[in-house]
Structures are given as structure tokens and as C-alpha cells.
Amino acid sequence: xxxxxxxxxxxxxxxxxxxxxxxxxxxxxxxxxxxxxxxxxxxxxxxxxxxxxxxxxxxxxxxxxxxxxxxxxxxxxxxxxxxxxxxxxxxxxxxxxxxxxxxxxxxxxxxx
Numbered sequence: 395x396x397x398x399x400x401x402x403x404x405x406x407x408x409x410x411x412x413x414x415x416x417x418x419x420x421x422x423x424x425x426x427x428x429x430x431x432x433x434x435x436x437x438x439x440x441x442x443x444x445x446x447x448x449x450x451x452x453x454x455x456x457x458x459x460x461x462x463x464x465x466x467x468x469x470x471x472x473x474x475x476x477x478x479x480x481x482x483x484x485x486x487x488x489x490x491x492x493x494x495x496x497x498x499x500x501x502x503x504x505x506x
Contacts, residue, residue, distance in 0.1 A: 395420075395421050395423050395454045395455060396418055396419070396420055396421075396451070396452050396453045396454050396455070397418070397419045397421055397453065397454070397455045397456070397457060397489060397492075398416045398417070398418050398419075398448050398451075398453045398455070398456045398457075399416065399417050399419070399456070399457050399458070399480075399485040399488065399489065400413035400415075400416055400456075400458055400459075401413055401414060401415050401416065401417050401433075401485050402414045402415075404484070404485075405482050405483060405484065405485070406457070406458075406459055406480055406481070406482050406483055406484075406485050406488050407458075407459065408459035408460050408482060409459070409460055409504060410444070410456075410458045410459070410460060410461040410462075410465065410504070411439045411441075411444060411461075411462070411465070412439055413436065414435075415433050415434060415435050415436070416433070416434050416436060416448065417431060417432070417433055417485045417486075418431070418432045418433070418434060418451060418453065419431050419486075419489055421489070421493065423493070426493040426494060427493075428486070428489065428490075428493075431486075434451065441462075441464065441465075442464065442465070442468060444465065445465050445468035445469045445471075445472060445474070446468065446472065448469075448474065449469070449472035449473070449474050453474055454473075454474060454475065455474065455475045455476070455477075456469060456474060456475070456476045456477070457477050457480050457488060457489065457492060457497075458476065458477070458478050458480060459478065459479065459480050459481070459482060460478060460479075460502050460504035461476060461478050461502065461504055462504050466478070477492075477497075477499060478499070478502040478504075479499035479500040479501055479502055480492075480497065480499055481498070481499075481500070
């Protein structure tokens with residue numbers, strides 16, 4: 395499975411569409427382990443562009459702090475699952491919490 399996390403200044407970015415980079419993690423779900431990590435710089439923010447761009451990179455799942463409803467819908471149309479409300483923090487720590495079933499999420503940080 396490939397999981398994407400939007401990042402700004404080394405932390406999970408609360409606004410998905412305005413991050414500096416995405417960290418892409420290849421994970422072994424059965425072993426709850428990260429097998430590789432890469433960083434990609436997104437194209438300039440334009441509504442509706444990032445879901446296709448992320449999906450084209452083989453991502454199956456996105457962990458975000460906040461994301462607009464339209465982006466969530468576009469991801470689902472491409473077969474990419476999304477979780478919102480993740481806390482600001484070190485992306486790898488957030489991912490490890492998710493893999494261990496311990497990620498506590500709040501409300502979606504975006505209201506559009």
C-alpha cells in the first residue's frame with residue numbers, strides 16, 4: 395500500500411492543498427511497517443488537480459489534517475481512501491500511529 399501525507403516545514407500540513415511536499419510511504423500493512431519513503435513536490439495549487447496527481451503516483455490512501463469535500467470526492471472516484479482530522483506532527487509518527495491503530499483524529503480542518 396502507498397500512503398501520502400501532505401507536509402509543510404517537516405510537519406503534517408493542516409491544509410492538504412497548500413503543502414510544500416508530499417511524503418509517499420510504501421507500507422506493509424500486515425507487518426505494520428514502512429518499507430520505503432519518498433518526497434514529491436506538488437504542482438501549483440488549483441482546485442481538483444491534486445487528487446488525480448496523487449492517484450497517478452500509485453497512492454491508495456491519504457492521511458490529512460484538512461481537505462475540501464470536492465477533493466475527497468475526487469479521491470474516492472479514483473479509488474483512493476482518505477482520512478482527515480489527523481494532528482499536526484511528524485509525518486512518520488502520524489503514519490506509525492495509524493498503522494498501529496492508535497491515530498486519534500479530530501474534525502476535518504477544512505470547511506470548503
